[in-house]
Amino acid sequence: MxxxxxxxxxxxxxxxxxxxxxxxxxxxxxxxxxGLHPDYDAGQKYDLQGKKALVVTTSHGVLSKPGKTTGKPTGAFGSEMTVPYYEFLDAGMQVDVASIKGGEVPIDPNSFRYFLITHEDKRFLKDPAFQYKIKNSPSIDDIDFTDYDLIFFVGGWGPSYDFAQSKRLAEKVSAAYYAETPIMGSVCHGALAFVSAKDSSGKALVAGRKMTGVTQGQLDFFGIKFTPKHPEAELKKAGADFRANHHPVADIFATVTVVDHEQRFVTGQNQNSGHETAQKMMELLSQRNAK
Known part of the structure; x- marks a missing residue:
């Protein structure tokens, strides 16, 4: 027995x-x-040679609780940086990278886990030119946002700590808006780059604009509630017309990309909107060039 x-x-x-x-x-x-990292079948090939794109990232690399300086490593989320970068690069654009403080960009190590890594992430890991930009990024203080045609703000947990809190970033976003040239975009937490920017009257620049970012429900799924700024709450607080998709079963993967009424801001709900958001930005730029 x-x-x-x-x-x-x-x-x-x-x-x-x-x-x-x-x-x-x-x-x-x-x-x-x-629904994770869906293929974007509507993607087009754009010829944007001579145009410039800027990819802006966090400088915060620690998932720390309030009052603490230690925690798990975090930063920019891999695909939210690599997808737009290669979308713009493959369209012939000059693509620069900048971060809040400059120096090496912290990347969330979870980004590259075998079940999350994207084709663009793998391309990055074999791309010394892109890696050099990540290790030696200039500070936003040293970058003139008005020199660029497209500006993309990368998400991840890191921006929760230093995007909305950066007075300098808010000033740069406002200057870019009034320069009437850059089309600005983001995915996920990247939308926090817009919430502190002001218009010429001192009101929130995003007020009344259709915008999106990762929802509170999607953040609750991860059980991390101590990060200082949450996109849905901050966008609504600033008066944005917050839009989001939801799914009864797999809500964590639900996503949408929205464009504001002036076609100056293109925002994606989370990392699943990376391709569509970058593509929509290039579409708007191409339409502008055709006029």
């Missing part, structure tokens, strides 16, 4: 191991089927 029990236990154990391995292997496909 004991031998039989041992045999059964061994068989069950082996079965559990095989099941776990199978799930691990299939996990990337399962998540993609649920």
């Amino acid at each position: 004991s031998k039989l029990l041992l045999t059964i236990a061994g068989t069950l154990s082996a079965g559990l191991v095989i099941t776990a391995v199978t799930i691990a292997i299939l996990l990337p496909k399962i998540l993609k089927a649920m």
Whole structure:
């Protein structure tokens, strides 16, 4: 009897191991089927040679609780940086990278886990030119936003700590808006770059504009509630017309991209909007060039 029990236990154990391995292997496909990093079939090829794009990231690399300076490593989320970067680069644009404080851009290490990594992330890991830009980014203080045609603000947990809080970033966003040249965009927490910017009368620049960012419900899914700024709450507080998609089953992957009435701001709900947001920005720029 004991031998039989041992045999059964061994068989069950082996079965559990095989099941776990199978799930691990299939996990990337399962998540993609649920909506993670969808293929953007509507993508077009744009020729924007001679145009310039700026990708702006956080400088905060620690997922710290209020009053603390230590925590898990975080920063910009990989695909929210690599997807727009390569969309713009492949359109022939000059693409620069800047961060709040300058220096090496912190990237959330979870971005590159095997079940989250994208084709663009893998391309980045083999791209010394892009990696050099990430390791040696200039501060936004040293960048003239009005020199650019497109400006993209990268999301991730990091921007929760230094985008809305940066007076200098708010001034740069306002200056870019009144220069009437740059089209600005973001995904996820990147929209926090806009909430402190003011118009010429001192009112919030985003007031009355259709905008989106990661929802409170999507943030609650991760159980991290101590980050200082949350996009949905901050955009609504600033008077933005907040838009978002929801899903009854896989709400964490629900996403949408929206454009404001002046076609100056293009915002995506989360990392699943990266391609569409970048593509929409280039579409608007191409239409402007055609006039």
